[in-house]
Amino acid sequence: MGQQNAVRLHPNAGCGSSNVLIENRATASLYYYTPYQPNAAALNNLGGSGDACSSYGNRNFWVYYNNWFGSTQASAAPVGNFDAISATAGRVNVRGWAFDFDTQDSIAIHAYSGSTMVGGWIANGTRTDVQGVYPSRGPLTGFNQTLAINPGSRQICLHAINDGAGGNTALGCKTVTVPSTAPVGWFDSATATSTGVAVRGWALDPTTATSTSVHVYVDGAFSAGFAAGNTRSDVGSMYPALGSQHGFSSTITLNAGRHSVCAYALNVAGSQSTSLGCRSVTVAGPAAAVARGNLDSVTATPTGANLAGWAFDTSTTASTDVHVYADGRFASGFRASGTRTDVQAVYPNQGSQHGFNQSIALSSGRHSVCAYALTASGSSSTSLGCRSISVASSAPRGHLDSVQGVSGGAQVRGWSLDPTTAASTDVHVYADGQFSSGFSATVSRTDVAGVFPGLGANHGFDSLIALAPGSHRVCVFGLNSTRSASVDLGCSTVTTR
Numbered sequence: 001m002g003q004q005n006a007v008r009l010h011p012n013a014g015c016g017s018s019n020v021l022i023e024n025r026a027t028a029s030l031y032y033y034t035p036y037q038p039n040a041a042a043l044n045n046l047g048g049s050g051d052a053c054s055s056y057g058n059r060n061f062w063v064y065y066n067n068w069f070g071s072t073q074a075s076a077a078p079v080g081n082f083d084a085i086s087a088t089a090g091r092v093n094v095r096g097w098a099f100d101f102d103t104q105d106s107i108a109i110h111a112y113s114g115s116t117m118v119g120g121w122i123a124n125g126t127r128t129d130v131q132g133v134y135p136s137r138g139p140l141t142g143f144n145q146t147l148a149i150n151p152g153s154r155q156i157c158l159h160a161i162n163d164g165a166g167g168n169t170a171l172g173c174k175t176v177t178v179p180s181t182a183p184v185g186w187f188d189s190a191t192a193t194s195t196g197v198a199v200r201g202w203a204l205d206p207t208t209a210t211s212t213s214v215h216v217y218v219d220g221a222f223s224a225g226f227a228a229g230n231t232r233s234d235v236g237s238m239y240p241a242l243g244s245q246h247g248f249s250s251t252i253t254l255n256a257g258r259h260s261v262c263a264y265a266l267n268v269a270g271s272q273s274t275s276l277g278c279r280s281v282t283v284a285g286p287a288a289a290v291a292r293g294n295l296d297s298v299t300a301t302p303t304g305a306n307l308a309g310w311a312f313d314t315s316t317t318a319s320t321d322v323h324v325y326a327d328g329r330f331a332s333g334f335r336a337s338g339t340r341t342d343v344q345a346v347y348p349n350q351g352s353q354h355g356f357n358q359s360i361a362l363s364s365g366r367h368s369v370c371a372y373a374l375t376a377s378g379s380s381s382t383s384l385g386c387r388s389i390s391v392a393s394s395a396p397r398g399h400l401d402s403v404q405g406v407s408g409g410a411q412v413r414g415w416s417l418d419p420t421t422a423a424s425t426d427v428h429v430y431a432d433g434q435f436s437s438g439f440s441a442t443v444s445r446t447d448v449a450g451v452f453p454g455l456g457a458n459h460g461f462d463s464l465i466a467l468a469p470g471s472h473r474v475c476v477f478g479l480n481s482t483r484s485a486s487v488d489l490g491c492s493t494v495t496t497r
Contacts, residue, residue, distance in 0.1 A: 007031060009039045015053035034058055078107055078160035080123070080141075082171040085156060089206035090181035092149045096171060097130045098123045098160035099141045106140050108161040109171075110435060111147060113154055115477055116486050117428070119147045123160070151180040159435055168434045181207050183265035183274045185214075185228070185246070190261045190279035196254040196379070197281050202235045203228040203265030203274075204246040213266045214248050215273070215330060218259050222323050222372045222381040224252045225333075228265070253379040258282045266330060273329050289315035291373035291382040293322070293336070293354070298369050298387035302420035304362035305389055310343045310355045311336040311373030311382075317351040321374045323381070324360055326367050332360040336373070364393035394420045396487045398427075398441070398459075398478040405494035409467040414489060415448045416441045416478030417459040423481055424458050427489075429465050430475045437465045441478070467496045 004019040020037060022028050034057030041050030042059050050056075080098025087093070100107045106124035110117060125142035147156075157173040185203030197218075205212045211229035215222060228248040236244025252261075262278040293311030305326075313320045319337035323330065338355030360369075370386040398416030410431075418425045424442040428435065443460030452459075465474065475491035 005031075007035065007037045009037060010053045010055050011036070012053065015039070030058065030061065034061075077166040078162055078169040080160045080169065080171050082158045082174060085174040085176045087149075087176045087178045089179045090148060090151060091207070092147045092154065092156060092176055092178060093144070094147065094156060094158060094174075095142075095144045096123075096158065097125075097127045097142045098169070098171060099130075099134070099137055100160070100163040100166075102162075102164035102166070104138060105163065107163055109143055109145070110159045110161060110168075111145075112157045112159070113149065115488060117479075117483060118149060118156070119145065121145050149178050151178045153177050161435070167431075167436070170434065179206065181205075181267060182272050183212055183267045185263075185265040185274065185276050187263040187276035187279065190281050192281040192283050193251060194284060196252045196283055197259070197261055198249070198251045199261065199263060200247075200249045201228075201263060201276060202232045202247045203263075203276065204235065204239060204242055205267040206239075206242070208268050209241070209243040209245075210268050211245050212268050213270070214276070215264045215266060216250075216252060217262045217264070218252070218254060218380065220260070221383060222374060223254075223261075224250065224378050226250050253377065254283045255380075256284050264330070270330065289313050289375040289377065289379070291320060291375045291380065293373040293382065293384045295371045295384040295387065298389055300389045300391050301359060302392060302394070304360050304391060305367070305369055306357070306359045307369070307371060308355075308357045309336075309371065309384055310340045311384060312343075312347070312350050312354040313374075313376040314350075316376050317349070317353075318376055319353050320376050321378070322356055322358075322384070323372045323374060324358075325370045325372070326360070326362055328368075331362070331369075332358065334358045362391050364391050364395070366390045392419060394418060394480050394482075395485050396425060396478040396480045398487060398489050400476045400490035400492070403474050403476075403492035403494050405472075405496045406464070407497050408464065409496055410465045410472065410474050410494050411462070412465060412474065412476055413460075413462045414476065415443075415445050415460045416487075416489060417448070417452065417455055418480040419452070419455070421481050422454070422456040422458075425481050426479045426483065427461050427463075428477045428479065428486070429463075430477070431465065431467055431472050433473070436467070436474075437463070439463050469497050471495050 006017045007020045008017040009015045036055035038059035042054035078100040081096050083096040106122050111119040123143040124140045126139045127142035130141050131139045155175045158171040160169040162168050188201040191198045216224045228246050230247030232247035235246050263276040264273045266273045296309040299306045322336050324332045336356040337353050340355035344352040371384040372381040374381045400414040402413045404411045424440045429437045441459050441461040444457045445460035449457035476489040477486045479486045
């Protein structure tokens with residue numbers, strides 16, 4: 001091995017020989033088994049016979065190997081490693097490195113949770129340790145990426161995306177428990193004053209050091225909202241990474257009498273809330289202003305609901321606020337400042353700027369939506385009513401009509417769409433468990449348009465997926481318009497040539 005060896009062209013010594021460099025044991029074993037090399041005539045007719053001095057053993061091995069597995073000279077797939085994973089509230093951090101021998105450029109990394117792609121980025125962070133092992137590479141091969149992931153136990157799988165010939169490389173999967181993003185806190189006290197109640201406590205969003213908000217409800221109706229931004233060193237010692245600016249202390253004006261006071265902590269985005277508890281107090285004080293209004297309608301939209309109605313404070317002509325709750329959680333707040341001359345006709349002293357027509361975002365499924373009118377001071381609120389609605393799912397739909405092995409790969413045909421939009425969406429194809437191709441479903445399908453008449457016809461696909469000759473397991477997934485959800489359209493085993 002590692003030297004030139006005279007290898008005959010044929011058992012007949014008169015056919016001649018030439019030197020061959022046998023570099024490793026695998027090649028040596030091949031020549032022990034069939035100790036002849038093909039001549040020019042055998043090489044010029046790879047599928048047939050040469051001349052009287054032709055031998056075919058090593059030639060046929062080369063032909064069969066290339067037909068089944070591709071060229072031995074093909075470019076290498078990416079290499080890399082999924083080093084580590086960690087989690088904080090609603091976030092997952094992944095670290096590692098990857099590069100492709102075919103290029104000096106940094107390559108892409110795709111992250112999946114189940115069949116859903118949850119992130120993509122370029123591995124261009126500095127990794128001098130990797131460069132030390134692969135000195136021909138530059139140092140820009142690392143990644144340290146944070147992904148937004150729903151709370152719970154999650155398996156994250158990473159793939160290094162190939163550049164040039166070859167396929168993608170699976171860097172592996174790791175499982176991590178993602179903590180909840182729901183706010184936390186404590187309602188320390190509610191103390192009656194001569195004009196209302198003084199409330200005290202703390203609240204924070206576990207995803208950020210930014211101070212969050214607290215909403216207070218009195219007797220089941222919204223009464224006040226304020227920031228939990230006071231210094232609480234005791235809270236800071238429990239959550240050192242989030243600082244100490246999470247306390248609240250506020251006074252709320254209330255009518256005389258006995259009241260149930262409940263506090264809720266909101267996260268910074270306002271999309272989640274947590275009950276901090278309730279307290280009972282007895283107040284002796286002046287009557288507060290009264291809010292009035294009506295929730296005229298709640299209509300489902302592709303992304304949530306649209307609310308229409310009116311609201312005002314009896315003590316002022318100024319526009320007041322409306323708060324909306326979905327399934328018992330705060331969903332949105334806005335001002336009722338639209339023109340409603342019909343309301344003015346009934347309440348001529350209040351003016352006309354008290355209408356609202358507002359959209360809110362909701363997940364798919366059935367929801368209970370309730371609206372409350374606030375007084376101008378925010379000291380009390382009045383229920384405008386509740387409605388039950390169903391929001392259509394944004395999960396993609398589709399069908400894999402066929403997967404056919406052809407010369408050069410596999411032809412995949414079918415359709416995929418997002419039921420919330422007429423825009424064409426993307427399709428991802430995996431071969432033998434590895435991401436292989438992505439494209440848009442833009443082919444006209446009048447049969448699909450007949451089933452989904454409001455979404456148009458441009459949702460079909462008919463694409464060739466490049467694959468090496470041989471047997472492959474091909475799986476196809478349809479994505480929605482935001483790539484936040486996917487559907488398995490099916491798999492098929494095909495033989496390509």
